[in-house]
Amino acid sequence: MIRVALVGIGNVASALLQSLEWVKQGKPIYGVLTSLPYKPEDIEVVKAFDIDKRKVGKRLSQAIFEKPNVVPKYVEVKSDVIVMRGETLDGKEGVLERIIEESEIPPANVSEELKKEKVDVVVNLLPTGAQKASEYYAQQSLIASSAFINATPSSIVEILDRKFKDLHIPLLGDDLLSQIGGTALHTGIIEFLKSRGVRVTRTYQIDISGTTETLITLEEWRKDLKKGIKSQYISKHSNGASVVAGTSDYVEFLGDRRVSYMVIEGEYSIGIPVRVDISFKSYDSFNAVTPLIDLIRIAKVLKDKGIGGAIPEICGYYFKKPPVIYDSTEESRRLMLDYLSKVMTEPRLDR
Template sequence: MKGTINVAIAGVGNTASAFVQGLKYCEMEANPIGLTFERIGPYIPRDIRIVAAFDVDSRKVGKDLGEAIYTPPNNALKVVDVGKLGVIVRPGPLLDGVAEQLRDSFIPTVEGNLEDVVRELESTNAHVLINYLPTGAQKASEAYAEAALRSGVAFVNAMPAVIATSREWQDRFTRARLPLAGDDVQNQIGATVLHKTIIRLLNLRGVKIDGTYQLNVGGTPDFLNLMYRKGQKEKTKTEAVKRMAEGDEFDAFISPVAYIPFLGSRKVAHMFIEARGFGGVPVRIRVDLEVYDPWNNAGVMIDIVRVVKLALDREVGGPLISLSAWAFKNPPVHAPPDVAYQWLLDFIEGRRNN
């Protein structure tokens, strides 16, 4: 049914900053640039309202969300001033949410508990909880997934933690008749989706792929975190690319390789593909991509949240196959971008169950 979409955020970092700013941008602009969908079911971007936020950084906890999103170490590009939002950032479970090497020295921490998160979700009548925790925060991500289940809230796992691809979590969200989307958001025109598209094109055109690599550098705190916790990120990105070449085996290496502070919220990706065309003649492709990483994520999330609310309205529980295949790097079911897009359209129009 039509109404507001009440969203809670776990992790008030750069991606959360761009998402919150992006909602304000959509309020200010009659025709916002960069959204895939102007309307999803009955919902437009202006229907999304942030009602709760959680973090473990003591510099952000206790502040209004409109102030916390600009608090260091956040360095997302500031496009709009959101003003005071009337949402105070609450402490959440710490667990493995901050790498040991960064705890206290780079991020002064404060800890909340699961029960308080559940109460906040219930008292604010949240519909959707977005997990924006850092890569490597598996236990903390599971805590927020548990909070979503206990409070009757849909869950979006924006990070590489294994939630939407876990049979246990799939079954639990299915039984609760709550939507589950994930894992690890695929940016609007990020390195992964671009790399996947090129590999898919070569495969469709009969080109034999011998090997590929992708090396990423950036200046966000997430890149600093990845210097200590890049294993799961490497796995999901590599698997996403390799699955685009049906019946073709090739070597692939994909990795974040350096935190470079002066880049700020920019990310630079270097891609190389070595292949053979007709007659075994060599084909080599080199691509460089530079984006402002948090904003590359925000527009996609505005679409994701609206699709998840549509699923809630229809009482669709468990993993959202079409949405996850289109919007995430490590979904329960992989599909080429064009196929996943058609699945998503079919779901939005009611021609597909999930």
């Protein structure tokens, strides 16, 4: 079993827990790595932290459906884990002040709780912009010797990589790349055009949804953070084309549905112009599930082997702000699979 703690019981936590329940019922989940020694059904969420009084003190099975979460109930989640009160720090700045109803319960001692439950992997699902809170939970993971997955845009790898490496604790981040989110599809189409000899000159992407994460990223400083990371990632895959990408609007009735619009312009043949217009619709929170299920199992493998810090080959495939951005998805996937194949045949490194 892989013992997991979740930080931030929002929409992604809801989608993840429902998906884990789904696979435990023997139903398929598409796209997960099958070469790992641990299976998706080996993942068990044993700890959860949040600051909203509508979730704190409740069972996870109930908390994941409390407001402001909007992911519908697809599966009856069986979990008696009680959501504990975490530290607030910068976790409710700006528009979050109006959204979050802060619990009056004193915060738990996070590192002690992680140790008590022998947590293998901590998954950070805090809102965009919660830099101090993300750093805090990463530090608590270090103290508890738990691997840390940073699904948020907060800069954790750059700041704490060396500490995690020295203590042989895996650190994977930053800013999760969705299974079939707008950024993943956008770069995939650009790579196809490049493979056919098209010179991509400029491109843009806008995303619309009804989740809390979408609403808060309308704040300029959060929008700039997300836009900068997305644009840099797509630009790397397009050989320096002019790129703009980011959230453009919040539409409450969409709920967890996400609508992405992309335009890609370029030249082919003797300089003939080409333009690709795409409307892409998906369910936002479930876009994170398959990568997280892979990363939790990978983190456990690395932890078993005594490998610490951020691994470029792993982070480069699963994140938008990794230590190294590779030139293509094909290259990053090949390097990731080659690395895992090698690691799984080697003895524990820190013995």
